[in-house]
Amino acid sequence: MSKDIRIKKGLDIKLVGEAEKTTTNVSMSSVYAIKPDDFHGIIPKILAKEGTEVKAGQALFYSKSDERILFPSPVSGKVVEIVRGARRKVLSIKIEAEGKQTYVDFGKKDAANMTGEEVKNHLFTAGCWPFVKQRPYDVVANPNQAPKSIFISAYASAPLAADLDYTLAGKEAELQAAITAVSKLTEGKVHVSVGKGANSALANLSGVEIHKVSGPHPSGNVGTQIANIDPINKGEVVWVVTPQDLVIIGELFLTGNFNAERTIALTGSQFKTPQYVTAIAGATVADIVKGNLNNDNTRIISGNVLSGTETKEDGFIGYYDNQITAIPEGDDYEFFGWNKPVFNKISTSRALTFSWLNPKKKYDLDTNTNGEHRAFVVTGSYEDVFPLDIYPMQLLKAFMYKDLDEMEALGGYEVAPEDFALTEFICVSKQPHQKIIREGLDLMREELG
Structure with missing residues (x-):
């Protein structure tokens, strides 16, 4: 049953820029990329070197911890670049796509x-x-x-x-x-x-x-x-x-084919026409948003505004993402913003804020944090937006000072970073909750298995 x-x-955060229910087929990108960082905790071992011709579905790399776990190319073409960072960490594998796709037949x-x-x-x-x-x-x-x-x-x-x-x-x-x-x-x-x-x-x-x-x-x-x-x-x-x-x-x-095509929502106030498009995982953002983006001081996010990842037009959509969000960049300073009534922002507090009077209103929010990073302030507000039977403040602090016994006892096994996206959004201390949870989970996985 x-x-x-x-x-x-x-908390429902209602924003302008909801995608219209029309779907456009965008042309294929010339270059696609697979980023190992999209697969958290995976250490890649490269199979396809630069210059290798690959088919869609052919493995590019595998997990060092389990060679059965393969990560395939989303398109057919040639591996043109393996981008590396510090200590030769693999940041991305770029594939130049063919005009006509060929697939590995499984x-x-x-x-x-x-x-x-x-x-x-x-x-x-x-x-x-x-x-x-x-x-x-x-x-x-x-x-x-x-x-x-x-x-x-x-x-x-x-x-x-x-x-x-x-x-x-x-x-x-x-x-x-x-x-x-x-x-x-x-x-x-x-x-x-x-x-x-x-x-x-x-x-x-x-x-x-x-x-x-x-x-x-x-x-x-x-x-x-x-x-x-x-x-x-x-x-x-x-x-x-x-x-x-x-x-x-x-x-x-x-x-029998690995077809990584998916329907992606283009959302946010910085899109001229928020809509749906079909694209293949790892496509270039510029090709997906071509002719539809207001480039004036815009933050592009692969994913949603709460738990997505910042990217650029020359970047690539995340492997698991089915949404690209574009909102205004919050790089301006609001003079005496802390000392006047607020009508154009969302807040769970009723102190000089009035979003609670009009719960259906949609807002055009930017990325401004409206405050500076400071020590945790105990307000009791996290519990209002956190539905799990867990003490969020106590768990965050246990993750910060890395007490494994407390992390276990307070519910560390039950949470993921996205579960703390709302508490991060309303945090008056501007603490990076999702980053704290991610680092704590990595420690638990390493120490406790």
């Missing part, structure tokens, strides 16, 4: 007639394993540790997030093939969360347990859903797959 989830704690498969081990090996071979991530630690899943359940969130509640009901429409066959496959990877249930009253392509699939979600952000975060449906205890693991990655897995089983 499904369990509906209704979240009361949280063969059509019927997951219903395969064992869990056969499904796993097929995902390894085709480079689709990186789409399977795990909690705790929010990293590419360890294939040697069986999950107690698998979670898929088909409800996006982040600011200006892509409408998954729209982007997944017509993909039922691919989604069902993928669900049939990933369900073989666990003895537990496959939990799918959809919006209450939504018309989701995943709502009528077989082999899943459907949960209807409602409430403010972060109700769409998979961490919130895990905490309400099947919480993680020490020694337990759950796996997570996003719907847009399920489509790629499903197409692999149906066609």
Whole structure:
């Protein structure tokens, strides 16, 4: 029986620039890039050297910790550059795309007639394993540790997030093939969360347990859903797959090809026409936003405004991202901004702020932090936007002073950086909550396994 989830704690940040439900096919980029940093915790070992001709789906590198975990090229073409940073760290692998794409043929498969081990090996071979991530630690899943359940969130509640009901429409066959496959990877249930009253392509699939979600952000975060449906205890693991990655897995089983094309939402007030476009993972941002971006003092974000990554026009969209956001750069100083009523910003406080009077108003916010970094100020406001049964302030402090026993006891296994995006947004101390959580999780993974 499904369990509906209704979240009361949280905050919806309503911004101008929601994508219109029209989709444009953008021309292929001349160059694509895969960035190892998109796969947190992975140390890459290069397979394709500069000058190597590759097909779409052919492995570019593998994980040093497990050579079965391959990372494929999203397009066919030639590896033109391997960009390295300090200590020869691999920053990106650039592929010059061919005009006509050719794919590695991995063969059509019927997951219903395969064992869990056969499904796993097929995902390894085709480079689709990186789409399977795990909690705790929010990293590419360890294939040697069986999950107690698998979670898929088909409800996006982040600011200006892509409408998954729209982007997944017509993909039922691919989604069902993928669900049939990933369900073989666990003895537990496959939990799918959809919006209450939504018309989701995943709502009528077989082999899943459907949960209807409602409430403010972060109700769409998979961490919130895990905490309400099947919480993680020490020694337990759950796996997570996003719907847009399920489509790629499903197409692999149906066609035998690794097709990394996805529908991307162009959102934010700095786009002339916020809309959806189809592009391949790793595409150049300039080619995706061509002719549609206001370049006047603009911050471009691969992902959403809360947990996305800053990029430039000559940069590349993140491997897991299905959204590009463009908002004004907040590099101006507001004279006496702390000492006058505020009408054009969102605040959870009612001290000289009035956003609570008009909860449906949409705002054109910039990146200004409206304050300076300072020591933690205990206000009790984090708990108002944090729906997990965890003390956020105490956990953040434990992560800062690296007390592993406290990190465990306070719920470190249950959280991911995105779960603290809202507390970071409202933090009067301007502390980098997501960075603190990420570094703490890395320490736990290194020390506790």
